[in-house]
Amino acid sequence: MRVLPGNTLLRHLLIAAAGGAALWALTYQLELYRDYQLATAAAYLCATAGLTVLTGLNGQLSLGHGALMAVGAYTVALSQDKWGILSLSLALGVLAALAAGLVIGLAAARLRGPYLAGVTLAVAVAVPAVTTTWSSVFNSDQGLPVALDPPPGTLALEQWQAWLAVGCALGVLVLLANLTRSRFGRDFRAVRDDETAARLAGIDVARTQVLAFVVSAAGAGLGGGLLAVLTQSVSPGAYALSLSLYLLMAVVVGGLGSLAGAVWGALLLVFLPDLTHQLTVGLALSPGAAQRVEGNLPLAVFGLTLVIVMIAAPGGLQGLLRKLVPFRTITPLPKSEERPVSDAQRT
Amino acid sequence: MERWLFLTTDGLSKGAVYAAFALAIVLIWRATRIVNFAQGAMAVAAVYVAYSVTAATGSYWLGFAAAVLSGLVLGAVVERVVMRFVEHAPPLNAVIVALGLVLLVQAVLGSIYGNEYRPVGTPVSRTGLSVGGVSLLSAYDLLVFGAVGLVVAGLALLFTRTPVGLRMRASAFAPEVSRLLGVNVAGMLTLGWALASAVGALAGLLVIPTELGLHPNAMDLVFVSSFTAAVVGGLDSPVGAVVGGLAVGLVLSYVAGYLSADVTPLAALVLLLAVLLVRPGGLFATTATRRV
Amino acid sequence: MSLLRVQGLTAGYGGAPVLSDVDFEVRAGTVLAVLGANGAGKTTLLRSVSGLLKPTAGTVSFDGCDLRGVRVEHLVRRGLAHVPEGRGIVAELTVAENLRLGGLWRADRDAVRADLDEVYGLFPALAARRGHAGHQLSGGERQMLALGRALMARPRLLLVDEPSLGLAPKAVAQVMAILRHLRDTTGLAVLLVEQNVRSALAVADEAVVLALGRIAAAGPAAALRDDTALRHAYLGF
Ligand SMILES: Nc1ncnc2c1ncn2[C@@H]1O[C@H](COP(=O)(O)OP(=O)(O)O)[C@@H](O)[C@H]1O
Ligand SMILES: [Mg+2]
Numbered sequence: 001m002r003v004l005p006g007n008t009l010l011r012h013l014l015i016a017a018a019g020g021a022a023l024w025a026l027t028y029q030l031e032l033y034r035d036y037q038l039a040t041a042a043a044y045l046c047a048t049a050g051l052t053v054l055t056g057l058n059g060q061l062s063l064g065h066g067a068l069m070a071v072g073a074y075t076v077a078l079s080q081d082k083w084g085i086l087s088l089s090l091a092l093g094v095l096a097a098l099a100a101g102l103v104i105g106l107a108a109a110r111l112r113g114p115y116l117a118g119v120t121l122a123v124a125v126a127v128p129a130v131t132t133t134w135s136s137v138f139n140s141d142q143g144l145p146v147a148l149d150p151p152p153g154t155l156a157l158e159q160w161q162a163w164l165a166v167g168c169a170l171g172v173l174v175l176l177a178n179l180t181r182s183r184f185g186r187d188f189r190a191v192r193d194d195e196t197a198a199r200l201a202g203i204d205v206a207r208t209q210v211l212a213f214v215v216s217a218a219g220a221g222l223g224g225g226l227l228a229v230l231t232q233s234v235s236p237g238a239y240a241l242s243l244s245l246y247l248l249m250a251v252v253v254g255g256l257g258s259l260a261g262a263v264w265g266a267l268l269l270v271f272l273p274d275l276t277h278q279l280t281v282g283l284a285l286s287p288g289a290a291q292r293v294e295g296n297l298p299l300a301v302f303g304l305t306l307v308i309v310m311i312a313a314p315g316g317l318q319g320l321l322r323k324l325v326p327f328r329t330i331t332p333l334p335k336s337e338e339r340p341v342s343d344a345q346r347t
Numbered sequence: 348m349e350r351w352l353f354l355t356t357d358g359l360s361k362g363a364v365y366a367a368f369a370l371a372i373v374l375i376w377r378a379t380r381i382v383n384f385a386q387g388a389m390a391v392a393a394v395y396v397a398y399s400v401t402a403a404t405g406s407y408w409l410g411f412a413a414a415v416l417s418g419l420v421l422g423a424v425v426e427r428v429v430m431r432f433v434e435h436a437p438p439l440n441a442v443i444v445a446l447g448l449v450l451l452v453q454a455v456l457g458s459i460y461g462n463e464y465r466p467v468g469t470p471v472s473r474t475g476l477s478v479g480g481v482s483l484l485s486a487y488d489l490l491v492f493g494a495v496g497l498v499v500a501g502l503a504l505l506f507t508r509t510p511v512g513l514r515m516r517a518s519a520f521a522p523e524v525s526r527l528l529g530v531n532v533a534g535m536l537t538l539g540w541a542l543a544s545a546v547g548a549l550a551g552l553l554v555i556p557t558e559l560g561l562h563p564n565a566m567d568l569v570f571v572s573s574f575t576a577a578v579v580g581g582l583d584s585p586v587g588a589v590v591g592g593l594a595v596g597l598v599l600s601y602v603a604g605y606l607s608a609d610v611t612p613l614a615a616l617v618l619l620l621a622v623l624l625v626r627p628g629g630l631f632a633t634t635a636t637r638r639v
Numbered sequence: 640m641s642l643l644r645v646q647g648l649t650a651g652y653g654g655a656p657v658l659s660d661v662d663f664e665v666r667a668g669t670v671l672a673v674l675g676a677n678g679a680g681k682t683t684l685l686r687s688v689s690g691l692l693k694p695t696a697g698t699v700s701f702d703g704c705d706l707r708g709v710r711v712e713h714l715v716r717r718g719l720a721h722v723p724e725g726r727g728i729v730a731e732l733t734v735a736e737n738l739r740l741g742g743l744w745r746a747d748r749d750a751v752r753a754d755l756d757e758v759y760g761l762f763p764a765l766a767a768r769r770g771h772a773g774h775q776l777s778g779g780e781r782q783m784l785a786l787g788r789a790l791m792a793r794p795r796l797l798l799v800d801e802p803s804l805g806l807a808p809k810a811v812a813q814v815m816a817i818l819r820h821l822r823d824t825t826g827l828a829v830l831l832v833e834q835n836v837r838s839a840l841a842v843a844d845e846a847v848v849l850a851l852g853r854i855a856a857a858g859p860a861a862a863l864r865d866d867t868a869l870r871h872a873y874l875g876f
Pocket of ligand 2: 724801
């Protein structure tokens with residue numbers, strides 16, 4: 001049963017347009033703070049989608065994507081301060097993250113497993129140091145404000161933010177979905193599965209890995225830029241190591257290597273703290289303890305989920321869903337090895 | 348010259364801690380091919396135990412002993428309950444599980460103790476003894492050197508001179524053959540994790556009072572510096588880890604002293620990258636065949 | 640009296656079984672040779688016997704006791720030593736450490752020391768290289784070390800996987816002579832897996848031929864040696 005067109009790009013565009021229209025309508029129904037949450041999830045989605053391509057499809061672990069988001073965010077803050085043109089700022093944010101991703105990716109292409117994890121961890125830990133070392137630009141721990149023009153017409157700020165972020169996220173999803181279905185996507189997977197075999201098959205392994213890093217960094221940069229627009233400020237505290245770990249948790253729990261998993265993960269990042277908040281309200285704790293627990297419970301749940309998912313269900317939520325409902329409609333991105341050969345050859 | 352002397356002794360003292368922590372990383376890496384990214388968080392947890400015990404009893408040394416003991420237990424529990432299940436999985440899985448533990452441990456600590464820095468006392472003075480007008484080693488530095496020296500010597504003796512050490516080495520190098528020879532390999536792994544985690548706890552105990560204080564994230568930077576030290580030493584070599592630790596301590600101390608204390612995380616990153624890209628086998632490797 | 644009894648053993652690696660319904664026994668104080676071409680399932684057989692691989696069906700009993708549920712690391716304590724394919728010496732440890740490892744589980748320290756001297760007496764080449772690391776040894780020396788290390792457990796049954804592999808003919812003869820010597824002097828039983836049919840049949844009391852995971856022939860070693868048709872069909876000489 002095939003209701004959607006066979007052309008990959010067209011199909012993805014149609015799905016995205018349908019999703020975009022539904023979400024656009026939804027923003028009118030939601031309360032403003034829900035719109036804001038939707039926008040935040042969309043911003044995270046740009047980063048998780050990029051990370052899942054890198055880690056899930058290409059097998060490179062990055063603990064530095066929080067730092068790449070910071071690059072996007074600070075670029076947007078600086079550019080807004082100077083020129084105040086939001087589209088330009090976001091584009092510059094993507095470019096800056098792309099450049100940073102290129103530098104890290106060039107090194108990463110020569111590193112494997114725990115070494116790569118260690119280097120990207122060092123990158124994540126170095127973010128506050130960068131902002132204090134060049135404090136005249138980045139203003140140390142205080143960070144920078146992000147100047148924004150008011151939204152057009154009578155539109156509420158949150159609703160406008162939701163449109164912006166969702167639009168960007170859908171764009172990222174379409175681009176990445178096409179990328180993963182293209183020759184590049186196959187190369188990503190081939191390198192992940194067996195570098196030697198990929199090399200023998202004529203794939204330039206290092207170039208493929210750098211490309212994956214750059215693409216993924218661009219997603220993180222856009223996500224960070226959007227986050228800066230949403231919070232209207234940037235500071236190193238918001239882009240600490242824990243952000244990188246959250247992103248990783250999101251893609252692992254959602255399901256490594258599947259863009260649908262990245263969507264699950266991004267939603268989880270926003271709504272799990274909400275849920276744990278309800279939970280702490282339900283617990284009768286002293287005010288001090290309640291505050292401590294509330295601040296840390298999402299972390300604990302994220303960490304525990306990460307451990308349990310990795311041990312019990314490495315396929316993540318999307319993997320579980322796929323087992324429960326084995327329909328093509330919810331698996332827009334089957335792994336290449338699951339696809340019939342003829343399908344793989346045609347693309 | 349005076350400044351140089353001060354930075355050198357200070358760097359060696361920090362380096363001794365990095366050496367101990369790097370040694371703990373290397374122990375686990377040799378036994379399981381896993382880099383325990385949760386080691387910093389686990390060490391912090393042990394130091395919080397010390398903090399509570401010291402606060403309750405008023406004795407630094409009771410807290411010290413409690414921390415080392417809880418380090419042992421935590422390491423064994425982490426291996427038994429969690430890491431055992433990813434030892435044979437792809438390397439990515441173990442790293443991710445360890446990172447999950449980082450979040451979990453830090454969150455639990457934050458829920459109990461809050462997320463502010465707590466000052467931690469030392470049993471002896473941290474003011475440098477004045478030698479000819481130059482402020483050099485403090486009594487605390489001597490304590491650090493003594494403790495790390497004892498640990499390094501103790502581990503060396505354990506591994507080279509005792510039956511348990513022989514079993515642990517054999518289990519790390521050839522697990523299946525060791526089982527055929529009657530070695531309880533699973534038990535040796537647990538013991539290895541317990542020992543490494545205790546050494547990590549000791550390093551945390553020694554270093555946290557010299558930095559900002561106790562905080563769930565207090566060891567993040569120490570972990571990066573020590574991982575760098577372990578990589579400098581070749582990741583596989585205990586001797587390399589000790590030498591690497593001292594070297595990294597010195598470099599970071601000079602960077603902090605002559606440039607700015609703020610840039611030390613960047614310096615650690617640059618050092619790590621430089622070693623990995625230029626001498627992937629570590630500075631002391633005889634062969635450069637390691638794939639990183 | 641049978642020391643090791645294998646019945647209906649079926650084992651594999653998830654796909655089609657590599658071993659199907661294998662039966663044989665090793666009597667105390669005798670050498671049983673398991674012969675077969677590359678890929679016949681010989682290594683799989685030894686690994687199933689010592690429990691490194693869990694059989695899917697069948698039983699292995701040693702000294703009248705079912706080995707299912709016995710942990711691998713407890714086998715040496717019962718008197719069963721396994722020298723794996725490729726010798727399995729620990730290359731990073733010295734000769735002396737490898738040998739110590741073999742008897743480390745034993746509580747009778749004095750007897751262990753005596754056994755160590757005996758092993759060095761049996762393999763003078765090892766005595767001369769006590770302090771050398773395993774990776775510095777020649778192939779023949781490695782095989783000596785693997786055998787000597789197994790003997791440190793004072794086993795009653797020795798499982799040996801292709802000891803002749805990669806050795807010069809002279810070294811092969813030496814290894815076989817030592818196995819024969821041990822059987823004759825200490826009553827050691829040996830389950831000897833070999834592709835080197837001539838050498839194996841020269842020491843074996845009995846032999847089974849393994850082909851495609853099944854027992855294709857079994858009988859006294861002398862009979863197999865003399866059965867020309869069988870030799871041509873399975874053993875290639
Ligand atoms: N670890 C393994 N996984 C899958 N198949 C294996 C494994 N080891 C051996 N085999 C297969 O089992 C068969 C028997 O192998 P093996 O027992 O090693 O034979 P032999 O020792 O007689 O040469 C071969 O077809 C081999 O491909
Ligand atoms: Mg074999």
